[in-house]
Amino acid sequence: MDPSLLVGNFAICGDCHTLLDRSASSNPALVEAFAHAPHLAQGAKCDECHLVPTHTETEIRKPDMVKCFGCHSLTDPSKPPGTCSTCHPPDFPLKPTSHEDPTWLPTTEQLVTTRATHPAAAQKSQKECQICHAPSFCKDCHGVDMPHPDNWQAGHSDEAATVGGQVCLQCHPKSESCSACHHPGYKVGGTPWVQLHPVAVQNNGVTPCLVCHSTITCAHCHTTGEYKVF
Numbered sequence: 001m002d003p004s005l006l007v008g009n010f011a012i013c014g015d016c017h018t019l020l021d022r023s024a025s026s027n028p029a030l031v032e033a034f035a036h037a038p039h040l041a042q043g044a045k046c047d048e049c050h051l052v053p054t055h056t057e058t059e060i061r062k063p064d065m066v067k068c069f070g071c072h073s074l075t076d077p078s079k080p081p082g083t084c085s086t087c088h089p090p091d092f093p094l095k096p097t098s099h100e101d102p103t104w105l106p107t108t109e110q111l112v113t114t115r116a117t118h119p120a121a122a123q124k125s126q127k128e129c130q131i132c133h134a135p136s137f138c139k140d141c142h143g144v145d146m147p148h149p150d151n152w153q154a155g156h157s158d159e160a161a162t163v164g165g166q167v168c169l170q171c172h173p174k175s176e177s178c179s180a181c182h183h184p185g186y187k188v189g190g191t192p193w194v195q196l197h198p199v200a201v202q203n204n205g206v207t208p209c210l211v212c213h214s215t216i217t218c219a220h221c222h223t224t225g226e227y228k229v230f
Helices: 036-041 118-124 137-142 152-163 193-204 215-224
Strands: none
Touching: none
């Protein structure tokens, strides 16, 4: 490989690494074509993939796969291909080990006692999920926007009425259904909440209401008769 292609902070890499691809060529997760030369020849810059400094006192900071999709694409034919076989051999296991955990995507029956672990992982790094999954993947599976948007509490009842309560029960067991916040027995489409809430407030106090609602909501509705979420 032409050493002049190494520039900036990476110009001295060749002083120690006479074979830059030794690590990649010995990695069973990568194909032999995974190499520096063709990338550099196409004008790629070292720091587009590698962090600076690459070597620290405790570790070698190797590029993660998210970096690859800065250039590679699964949908744009004008960009380098982003298919798995571009970099990985046919016998390489593509599913992450985390997905094999039974708590990753527990069944509806298991949700009564088991929390799914994939939401926490997705919120930590959605970019990592999007290596394999399209941005629409979460909503296609859940039926509603996921993660829930910031204003979810204000409009979740309308959304539940639109998509149906069964969608909510995919993740929320019956013990966490509407009655966890609203009074037991309340049903969407039944007796309007405005007619029922005085008894619920009298029996349970206003504290459960204030999880979602502001006291301004109470005052506004009681003085004007118009319900608004504040």
